Structures are given as structure tokens and as C-alpha cells.
Amino acid sequence: MKTCPVCHGVCSDRGACPHCQADLNRLFEVEEAAQAHLEEAGDALRRGNYPQGLYHASRSVSLKITPKGLGLLCEAALFTKDFPLARRCMEQMARMKS
Numbered sequence: 001m002k003t004c005p006v007c008h009g010v011c012s013d014r015g016a017c018p019h020c021q022a023d024l025n026r027l028f029e030v031e032e033a034a035q036a037h038l039e040e041a042g043d044a045l046r047r048g049n050y051p052q053g054l055y056h057a058s059r060s061v062s063l064k065i066t067p068k069g070l071g072l073l074c075e076a077a078l079f080t081k082d083f084p085l086a087r088r089c090m091e092q093m094a095r096m097k098s
């Protein structure tokens with residue numbers, strides 16, 4: 001379930017928001033790109049390609065912040081020894097839980 005960024009009404013289909021007629025195609029494209037980068041990040045990390053995992057996880061989180069995206073970004077940051085980034089991810093995950 002998605003929320004229209006203009007009127008905050010619930011919307012589930014591409015095209016126009018059923019409440020305010022805002023064009024939602026771009027919203028769906030961004031969410032799909034975030035999900036694609038998330039899957040690429042997971043695949044790269046499982047293969048042990050940590051720099052590629054870091055790239056895809058950070059792209060995903062830049063498009064849409066999710067607990068899973070932050071978790072993968074944190075993991076990639078730890079494997080690439082970017083400890084300040086890993087710490088920021090953990091702090092943001094903690095804020096999402098509270």
C-alpha cells in the first residue's frame with residue numbers, strides 16, 4: 001500500500017492519484033528502482049563483492065529509506081570498513097524502531 005506524496009491518500013495503482021489526480025508514475029518508478037538496487041545489494045553481498053553491495057545499498061537508501069535497505073547498507077559499510085557510515089546506519093535504524 002502506498003501513500004500519495006501530495007494528498008497522503010491511499011493509492012495502489014500507477015497513473016493518477018484517485019483522490020487528487022497527482023501523477024504517481026514517478027513515485028512507482030522510484031520505489032521500483034529502490035527495490036531493484038536492494039536486490040542487487042543483497043546479491044553482491046552474498047557473492048562477497050562488498051564495494052558493489054555498498055554501491056547498490058546506498059543507491060537504494062538514497063531513493064527510499066527502509067529498515068532492510070539500512071541493514072544492507074550497514075552490512076556493506078562494515079565489510080568495506082566504513083565504520084562511520086555503519087554507525088550512522090545503526091543510529092538511523094534505532095530511530096526507526098522507536
Ligand SMILES: [Zn+2]
Pocket residue numbers: 004005006007008009017018019020021022
Ligand atoms: Zn493524491
